[in-house]
Amino acid sequence: MTDAEKIYDFCDEMWERQIIPQLTEYIKIPAKSPAFDVEWEHHGYMKAAMDLIETWVRDQPVAGMKVERIQLPGRTPLLFIEIPGKGDDVVLMYGHMDKQPEMVGWNVDLGAWKPLRAGDKLYGRGGADDGYATFASLTAVMALKERGIDHSRVVIVIEGCEESGSYDLPFYINHLADRIGKPSLVVCLDSGAGNYDQLWLTTSLRGLAGGTLNVRVLEEGVHSGDASGIVPSSFRILRNLLDRIEDSKTGRITADVLNVDIPGDRIAAAKEAAGVLGTQVYDKFPWPQGVMPMNSDLAELVLNRTWRPTLSVTGVEGLPKLEDAGNVLRPYTAVKLSVRIPPTLDPVVASNKLKEILEKDPPYGAKVEFDIEKSSQGWAAPSLVPWLADTVDTASKTWFGTKSAQMGEGGTIPFMGMLQDRFPEAQFVVTGLLGPKSNAHGPNEFLHIPTGKKLTAAMSKVIADHYVNRGSPTVA
DSSP: OOHHHHHHHHHHHHIIIIIHHHHHHHHTSOOBOTTTOTTHHHHOHHHHHHHHHHHHHHHSOOTTOEEEEEOOTTSOOEEEEEEOOSSSOEEEEEEEOOBOOOOSOOOTTOBTTBOEEETTEEESTTIIIIIHHHHHHHHHHHHHHHHTOOOOEEEEEEESOGGGTOTTHHHHHHHTHHHHOOOSEEEEOOOBOSOSSSOEEEEEEOEEEEEEEEEEOOSSOEEHHHHBTTBOOHHHHHHHHHTTTBOTTTOOBOOGGGOOOOOHHHHHHHHHHHHHHTTHHHHTSOOOTTOOOSOSOHHHHHHHHHTSOEEEEEEEESOOOGGGOOSEEOSEEEEEEEEEEOTTSOHHHHHHHHHHHHHSSOGGGOEEEEEEEEEEOOEEOOOOOHHHHHHHHHHHHHHTSSOOEEEEESSOOHHHHHHHHHOTTOEEEEOOSBOTTOOTTSTTOEEEHHHHHHHHHHHHHHHHHHIIIIISTTOO
């Protein structure tokens, strides 16, 4: 039996015997991120989730491993794991343990905090996003130790507020800077996969500019028969304001400041990813019959999702439920806006420009306010050095059966941009389990178990080859 086969067998056994049972218990804990549970510390769910993870880590037989749980005053907890290795180099591995809220629409036999294994899938909130990261990261290192394969020192950081924008993480990274050192490789297991057939690397992440847009025309609601035609509709004014930034016919963001020139290599990569995925680019979504995507060109859809800005209205206030809606001209309409911005665009600039565009010269003198709530930096990965590109391809062929693929992701991981600024010479392997229909943040979220096992084995090879090519004292 080869080392590759033995590494996979080790990972497979760990997933079946330990990781899946641990994740099953983890899913039960409603450890919502602070943005969704302002009393998170009082409720104690974050503590319970971290207790579970920390206990498992400390129980693993890893010689010389140091485990510390850190919680600076007023901040979410962080788990800091150090695993000794050879040489002076370091690999930094990252994940998080906070979760998105429940969301509605779960199937009758499923629920956010109700774990269920059904075949290859483990359903429930937070398993794939990103509870598995601690278990997979440590297992990947343990698989090497079990085979006597050398690796550099490994530092694993598991944070507690990624879903809230990782606002605590910079303080912890500064606090731990000397202990972390200067990693030449960063591995992040908090991203997506285009399919479950190969290893996917994330090459970019969009940023985020968001907030609440409020349009008020009255101090209180009045009879629509009396006021309509005299008092302008707050909803119509809202539509007018959104037309300033978005073409409602196409979804294209028309505000020039929110667009960037897409690099040529990313356009080429989008075309290649579209060729690999085919209609999976859009088939993964739960479409009602007859609904179509925004473009028939698959590469354009990939670029829309990864490099172009888009607007989503994610919440609304001021509208009564349908059964409560009388003939009243409402005093105001407020919407939550989520604007995904290109990876290289400054989110502060984007947010401030949004505010300026939306508030300027309001129709009819309406009271218009845009309160900026989120400004998250995107990220564009440096190109892979040859040895790492070869390693990723080999790992994919070895355990998935076909070569690796690369694609940007439409979501945001604020930590990545911060790390690249801090470690500009580091290589980045950003990957994850969130493939078709896994539906992170939504109903029926699941983790694809076979991909978890293969991904863990693949990260073992990445860590081992890093030592050979970067960490070994014999490497110039």
